[in-house]
Amino acid sequence: MSTHAATVPAALPTAASTAATAGKALTVGLIGLAATLLAALFAPEKHGVALSYLVGVSYWTAIAIGMLLMILIHHITDASWSVVIRRQWEHGLAAFKWLFVLFLPLLILAWAVPGFVWPWMDKTHVLHGHGTVGTDILYLKKEGFLNIYTFTIMTLVFFGSWVWLSARLRRASFTQDTDGNAAWTFKNRVTSAMGLPIAALTLTFAAIYWIKSLEYHWFSTMYGVWFFANCARGALCCGVLIMVWLLHRGDYKGILNTNHFHSIGMLMLAFTVFWAYVTFSQYFLIWNANVPEETFWYNLRELNHDGTTNQWWYVGLVILFGHFVIPFCALLSYRFKVTPHIIRRIAYWVLTIILIDICYNVLPALKDEHGDSLPFLSINLLWVLTSVIGVGGICIWAYLRSFPTTKLIPIRDPRIGECLTHHE
Amino acid sequence: MAAPSYGLIATFDTAPEIYHAAAQVRDAGYKNWDVISPCPLHGLDAAMGLKRSIVPRISLAGGITGFCTGMSLIWWTGAYDYKLTVGGKPLFSPMFAFPVSYELTILFTAFATIIGMFIVNGLPRHHHPVLKYDQIKRGLDDRFFIVIEARDPRFNLANTSALLAKLGGTGIKELEA
Numbered sequence: 001m002s003t004h005a006a007t008v009p010a011a012l013p014t015a016a017s018t019a020a021t022a023g024k025a026l027t028v029g030l031i032g033l034a035a036t037l038l039a040a041l042f043a044p045e046k047h048g049v050a051l052s053y054l055v056g057v058s059y060w061t062a063i064a065i066g067m068l069l070m071i072l073i074h075h076i077t078d079a080s081w082s083v084v085i086r087r088q089w090e091h092g093l094a095a096f097k098w099l100f101v102l103f104l105p106l107l108i109l110a111w112a113v114p115g116f117v118w119p120w121m122d123k124t125h126v127l128h129g130h131g132t133v134g135t136d137i138l139y140l141k142k143e144g145f146l147n148i149y150t151f152t153i154m155t156l157v158f159f160g161s162w163v164w165l166s167a168r169l170r171r172a173s174f175t176q177d178t179d180g181n182a183a184w185t186f187k188n189r190v191t192s193a194m195g196l197p198i199a200a201l202t203l204t205f206a207a208i209y210w211i212k213s214l215e216y217h218w219f220s221t222m223y224g225v226w227f228f229a230n231c232a233r234g235a236l237c238c239g240v241l242i243m244v245w246l247l248h249r250g251d252y253k254g255i256l257n258t259n260h261f262h263s264i265g266m267l268m269l270a271f272t273v274f275w276a277y278v279t280f281s282q283y284f285l286i287w288n289a290n291v292p293e294e295t296f297w298y299n300l301r302e303l304n305h306d307g308t309t310n311q312w313w314y315v316g317l318v319i320l321f322g323h324f325v326i327p328f329c330a331l332l333s334y335r336f337k338v339t340p341h342i343i344r345r346i347a348y349w350v351l352t353i354i355l356i357d358i359c360y361n362v363l364p365a366l367k368d369e370h371g372d373s374l375p376f377l378s379i380n381l382l383w384v385l386t387s388v389i390g391v392g393g394i395c396i397w398a399y400l401r402s403f404p405t406t407k408l409i410p411i412r413d414p415r416i417g418e419c420l421t422h423h424e
Numbered sequence: 425m426a427a428p429s430y431g432l433i434a435t436f437d438t439a440p441e442i443y444h445a446a447a448q449v450r451d452a453g454y455k456n457w458d459v460i461s462p463c464p465l466h467g468l469d470a471a472m473g474l475k476r477s478i479v480p481r482i483s484l485a486g487g488i489t490g491f492c493t494g495m496s497l498i499w500w501t502g503a504y505d506y507k508l509t510v511g512g513k514p515l516f517s518p519m520f521a522f523p524v525s526y527e528l529t530i531l532f533t534a535f536a537t538i539i540g541m542f543i544v545n546g547l548p549r550h551h552h553p554v555l556k557y558d559q560i561k562r563g564l565d566d567r568f569f570i571v572i573e574a575r576d577p578r579f580n581l582a583n584t585s586a587l588l589a590k591l592g593g594t595g596i597k598e599l600e601a
Binding site for chain 1 (some may be wrong): 467476480511512513519520523
């Protein structure tokens with residue numbers, strides 16, 4: 001390729017200030033959160049607001065977990081091409097502690113009004129058609145796992161592990177900028193070796209506790225993997241958006257070349273296929289076995305009790321085509337992967353569909369008196385939007401606040417030279 | 425010219441020299457020519473004006489063929505040729521045809537990629553005219569060569585030779601066909 005980075009700029013300044021943008025992100029975030037809060041206080045259907053907020057927090061947490069995974073995988077594979085973009089993901093990890101703060105309202109709600117968000121927390125909760133949670137054998141068998149104490153402890157463990165891993169990775173990487181000691185790289189490799197199983201387990205259990213347990217009757221061994229695929233795709237898309245942003249702003253001029261875009265684009269393609277593989281497997285196995293304990297979850301997302309098709313069926317099709325077919329075909333193209341404004345469009349698209357995918361997994365837990373899922377197109381979408389903007393504003397603010405505190409790229413990483421001349 | 429020649433070969437000593445010489449040969453409009461180097465030179469593809477390989481397109485064609493083969497195989501065997509109800513499922517559904525189609529997509533893509541690669545790169549090959557050149561072994565060690573073939577429309581023994589000399593090529597020699 002003719003697009004090698006020219007030469008390493010002699011003196012890289014600390015990244016240019018992003019204070020103004022960070023302030024804007026914070027303002028937008030606070031407005032979003034305030035709107036969600038107002039809805040929670042005054043909207044007639046408060047259950048929908050709570051679940052919409054769960055969508056918003058889960059969405060950004062998924063992206064942050066994805067960034068954590070990308071850094072862990074980078075270190076464990078001793079990758080070179082991603083050294084530059086790794087620094088941006090490291091800044092992204094600054095969002096974890098704020099995501100924990102933003103999750104607290106849901107945790108407080110779980111204690112204040114048990115069963116409001118996760119029905120199994122209230123043993124007197126009446127199940128549609130048969131008794132209460134407290135008399136439900138399927139709940140009683142799972143009670144050791146599904147109770148508010150384990151839920152609370154596990155949620156604290158999740159955020160604790162993520163914040164702890166992030167702090168270790170960030171400190172080692174940032175300190176290396178000043179002393180250039182390769183030992184920090186080895187330290188991060190050790191962190192990654194223990195961090196990967198920790199991240200895999202925590203994200204799986206987080207998906208099970210926060211999202212899957214909304215329908216605690218259901219079984220799917222693919223669930224954690226489904227969530228993992230979305231985490232990874234979200235982080236890669238955000239990585240692309242940051243790359244294009246910094247390229248256009250001029251920061252990454254002479255640092256990024258075509259092959260960086262090609263490499264991250266190939267990972268996006270790989271995770272598109274991976275997401276499709278696990279999501280299809282989950283559907284196919286349930287479809288093929290045809291056991292009511294499992295099929296009801298998809299029935300809720302396809303049919304009403306009278307057999308008519310509901311809106312979620314169409315949402316499912318949007319996910320099938322929008323989350324797999326379209327990005328898959330688009331990402332097959334070399335030109336699309338290496339053209340910044342095209343790959344950016346694909347990244348925006350995929351980020352939107354990830355949100356719809358999470359809505360598809362969370363919102364049908366809202367049901368009417370017949371036990372049918374409430375439609376997709378409803379006022380709840382507005383609360384999803386305010387939550388996503390609210391939580392997102394805080395996450396972007398956290399990223400932008402971390403951004404100017406270090407060098408733009410890890411200039412003294414042992415692999416930085418290889419990264420700057422990354423080739424096919 | 426007595427016997428028809430294969431083309432001209434010129435020797436270059438360093439990677440930057442061959443890189444710039446290649447760009448000049450490209451700009452002179454030659455199509456049938458090649459660079460011989462003991463190591464991969466990043467950026468040489470563009471300096472030579474080489475386009476991206478067409479192998480990915482062959483792979484895609486293989487993949488589509490595999491997918492359609494899988495789908496039609498399941499439909500033809502289970503829903504057309506010998507109608508068979510299994511597990512109360514429809515005679516045909518893309519749902520259960522998918523795993524097979526998916527496997528065949530990968531299999532046919534792999535075949536198409538390997539076969540396509542060999543067709544495009546022209547390997548395996550038992551002999552090549554440059555092997556008759558007594559200095560060619562240096563091309564595995566410490567020298568770089570440019571070979572311009574006589575079948576190139578722009579090829580002209582005197583002019584091409586002069587061009588190679590102007591670019592800094594030494595030991596310019598005509599290769600036997």
